[in-house]
Amino acid sequence: YDVEKPKADEKRRSVLKNQTYKAWARGCSPRRFDHVNIATSMDVQEILDYLGNQLGFKLREYVRYNNETTLAGWMSVTPLVHDIAVITRPQAKTPNQLHHISYWLDNAQDVLRAADILSEEGIKFIGPGKHGVSQALYLYVIDPGSGCRVELFSNSYLIFEPDWEPVEWTEEDHSIANTYWGDSVMDKEMNKPTIEA
Numbered sequence: 207y208d209v210e211k212p213k214a215d216e217k218r219r220s221v222l223k224n225q226t227y228k229a230w231a232r233g234c235s236p237r238r239f240d241h242v243n244i245a246t247s248m249d250v251q252e253i254l255d256y257l258g259n260q261l262g263f264k265l266r267e268y269v270r271y272n273n274e275t276t277l278a279g280w281m282s283v284t285p286l287v288h289d290i291a292v293i294t295r296p297q298a299k300t301p302n303q304l305h306h307i308s309y310w311l312d313n314a315q316d317v318l319r320a321a322d323i324l325s326e327e328g329i330k331f332i333g334p335g336k337h338g339v340s341q342a343l344y345l346y347v348i349d350p351g352s353g354c355r356v357e358l359f360s361n362s363y364l365i366f367e368p369d370w371e372p373v374e375w376t377e378e379d380h381s382i383a384n385t386y387w388g389d390s391v392m393d394k395e396m397n398k399p400t401i402e403a
């Protein structure tokens with residue numbers, strides 16, 4: 207939050223006092239940043255413990271095999287299911303790498319509209335589909351400008367209970383955790399990802 211907050215040019219400024227720019231000018235118009243996903247070759251549980259014990263993140267959902275190996279965790283300091291996710295990637299070229307950043311769209315229709323826009327531009331994507339974890343609707347696309355994988359994301363649920371019990375997914379239901387329905391995140395590669403899937 208500790209950044210400069212210049213006013214928008216008058217032509218682009220919203221009449222809404224609580225919004226910087228006029229909305230919906232072009233493109234898929236994400237409303238806000240949602241979360242970041244980190245792929246690591248380190249011990250996922252160790253990173254989750256650090257985020258929890260040192261930075262105050264709460265564990266919301268996780269994937270654990272055989273009651274002992276944590277493959278992924280979703281954590282937040284807000285009511286969102288995750289502000290950050292950590293997933294195992296033994297083949298990662300660096301100990302920790304950005305897997306994707308995620309932008310929130312207001313609703314499922316906006317995600318479908320984004321799919322139309324990407325198709326018109328000839329940009330391949332994965333989705334639409336729905337995650338089991340977080341119950342969110344998704345599209346994944348490699349941003350042609352930065353080479354980063356970006357997730358366009360909507361729906362999901364919110365957590366207000368202070369005594370939330372983290373949800374465990376196991377090897378048996380890992381595939382539903384990833385993809386409840388729709389285009390599987392495991393099935394195919396996007397065009398020329400610069401980050402290993």
Ligand SMILES: [Fe+2]
Nearest residue numbers: 241243308357
């Ligand atoms: Fe994500």
